Amino acid sequence: KDLQFKIQAYIDKNTVMIFSNTACSLSAKVKELFKSMSIPYCSLELDQTEDGQKLQDVLYELTMETSVPIVFVQQKQIGDYDKTLKAHKEGKIQKLLETKGHD
Amino acid sequence: KDLQFKIQAYIDKNTVMIFSNTACSLSAKVKELFKSMSIPYCSLELDQTEDGQKLQDVLYELTMETSVPIVFVQQKQIGDYDKTLKAHKEGKIQKLLETKGHD
Numbered sequence: 001k002d003l004q005f006k007i008q009a010y011i012d013k014n015t016v017m018i019f020s021n022t023a024c025s026l027s028a029k030v031k032e033l034f035k036s037m038s039i040p041y042c043s044l045e046l047d048q049t050e051d052g053q054k055l056q057d058v059l060y061e062l063t064m065e066t067s068v069p070i071v072f073v074q075q076k077q078i079g080d081y082d083k084t085l086k087a088h089k090e091g092k093i094q095k096l097l098e099t100k101g102h103d
Numbered sequence: 104k105d106l107q108f109k110i111q112a113y114i115d116k117n118t119v120m121i122f123s124n125t126a127c128s129l130s131a132k133v134k135e136l137f138k139s140m141s142i143p144y145c146s147l148e149l150d151q152t153e154d155g156q157k158l159q160d161v162l163y164e165l166t167m168e169t170s171v172p173i174v175f176v177q178q179k180q181i182g183d184y185d186k187t188l189k190a191h192k193e194g195k196i197q198k199l200l201e202t203k204g205h206d
């Protein structure tokens with residue numbers, strides 16, 4: 001479907017991709033996490049996007065996550081806020097960013 | 104207005120009143136806080152209530168809070184999640200519940 005293509009493009013084109021909601025403080029928190037690491041990210045605000053609900057359905061099919069935020073790093077699905085925080089603490093996010101830095 | 108009356112009734116009739124949203128994990132967290140203290144609460148889920156948006160406008164006029172969750176204890180406005188957590192840590196919630204327990 002066209003929406004699946006859109007979602008995949010966002011994931012492929014951005015080192016860090018956050019599917020988010022402007023009204024959600026947990027989504028805001030995950031963005032602040034990347035800001036605090038000085039890591040740039042791209043975010044798609046589903047509540048402010050046309051077909052936001054349909055995009056969220058596509059995301060579910062892709063990720064099995066029903067919620068926001070959903071985070072991808074280097075096209076790898078990290079998951080929700082909890083999983084992202086855990087990955088950060090375990091140094092996994094840093095690792096993902098480094099490995100592809102040496103093309 | 105009729106909605107103001109409704110909101111006030113919820114506050115007056117419940118020792119702990121939480122204005123909430125079923126989709127919001129921060130709202131879920133504030134409820135868990137009261138559960139962990141074995142304190143019963145009443146919650147109104149604005150996303151599942153008719154006129155939920157209008158009720159939220161009324162809540163703003165009353166509380167100056169634009170967000171959810173919003174917590175009242177013994178008809179006293181505690182505020183949002185952060186303020187509620189802080190009040191809990193400072194023992195203020197416990198205090199409010201005790202003072203009125205001795206009628």
Ligand SMILES: N[C@@H](CCC(=O)N[C@@H](CS)C(=O)NCC(=O)O)C(=O)O
Nearest residue numbers: 026066067068080081082126127128
């Ligand atoms: N534990 C999850 C919580 C995710 C969650 O509950 N997200 C909520 C917003 S805070 C949500 O997407 N609710 C709407 C839905 O589930 O469709 C995390 O760490 O991100």
Ligand SMILES: N[C@@H](CCC(=O)N[C@@H](CS)C(=O)NCC(=O)O)C(=O)O
Nearest residue numbers: 023024025129169170171183184185
């Ligand atoms: N710091 C606040 C955060 C409140 C907040 O941002 N709430 C969000 C949901 S998590 C909200 O109500 N967004 C919709 C709105 O502001 O209308 C708290 O401790 O509760």
Ligand code: FES
Nearest residue numbers: 024025026127129
């Ligand atoms: S909507 Fe409240 S934390 Fe996500």
